[in-house]
Amino acid sequence: MTQVVTIALAADGRSWVDGTELKTASDGTLASARAIALEEVRRLAQKRRRPVRVDATDPDGARWLFLVDADGQVHEPEAAPLLPDDPDAYEVPAEHREAVAEVIAAIAGGQGREHVAIKAARQMEEDLAARHGQGHPYVLRALELRAHAVYVCGMPSIGCELYLDAAEGWRLLGSPAQRDALQRAYALWHRIDDEPSAGTVWLGQRLVDALRQGGPQAQSAIRAVLAQIDRLRLE
Structure with a gap:
């Protein structure tokens, strides 16, 4: 089963992944906070060697759902069945x-x-x-x-x-x-x-x-x- 990772963002450059606060963006912008959080999710996906679902929430409450695969690429949620969930490569691609x-x-x-x-x-x-x-x-x-x-x-x-x-x-x-x-x-x-x-x-x-x-x-x-x-x- 694809794991779910949550992202929460603040307008002042702060961000959280699965409830853990990350470093604050040096320029204090939402765009930089989003980039920092996405980089952390990419690191998690690569470490787990499998895709992760992401549930991100903006400061205004808007939600964004997407997938990050083990190579760090971002996909729409509908791509889940197409992504390999085989971290030990038992199946030949x-x-x-x-x-x-x-x-x-x-x-x-x-x-x-x-x-x-x-x-x-x-x-x-x-x-x-x-x-x-x-x-x-x-x-x-x-x-x-x-x-x-x-x-x-x-x-x-x-x-x-x-x-x-x-x-x-x-x-x-x-x-x-x-x-x-x-x-x-x-x-x-x-x-x-x-x-x-x-x-x-x-x-x-x-x-x-x-x-x-x-x-x-x-x-x-x-x-x-x-x-x-x-x-x-x-x-």
């Missing part, structure tokens, strides 16, 4: 479905096409970052797709590292998707046995550090990784 399908087809195609998938996923990351900003859920999903393509190409250590990068991005967003990315990183790290690497121990320690952020439920996974690190150090 319509405009990206064709590109995602091509990457998945390349991964499944075999015969060296996995490298095509890696390149396409990387390009998708860059395009999405340019459009939505680095760290956006769409960018993190593209990163995870590249991690899977890298693993299929026979490079589990790099895939693990990419999933850890994605997990850190989800952590910064406060998203439950962090746990899924950590589980995939954990699974790939245990498949590095046939890919000796001087960085395997370092990567394992990075995985442990990330898992420690998962709370008590991650303790068994942490112990398993630490045991494997000890075995690798003895070899």
Whole structure:
């Protein structure tokens, strides 16, 4: 359900969002108060990663209803059904479905096409970052797709590292998707046995550090990784 945020404005440049007074406009005008309040609502929408409904009241009692999406764009209330309410990007947006399908087809195609998938996923990351900003859920999903393509190409250590990068991005967003990315990183790290690497121990320690952020439920996974690190150090 789209959340509702209230704005109250005063003619002397003061404004409130959800009852909290914001800084007073330096020029003391209603227009500046409105801009300050709108900027705060944009910040809230971006933090929550989902659209918010806005119920704004002017000093004369006039009400203004509109929507602010997770990218900070303002929409009419009727646009609500058209805006994505998927802060963790579990659903592929319509405009990206064709590109995602091509990457998945390349991964499944075999015969060296996995490298095509890696390149396409990387390009998708860059395009999405340019459009939505680095760290956006769409960018993190593209990163995870590249991690899977890298693993299929026979490079589990790099895939693990990419999933850890994605997990850190989800952590910064406060998203439950962090746990899924950590589980995939954990699974790939245990498949590095046939890919000796001087960085395997370092990567394992990075995985442990990330898992420690998962709370008590991650303790068994942490112990398993630490045991494997000890075995690798003895070899």
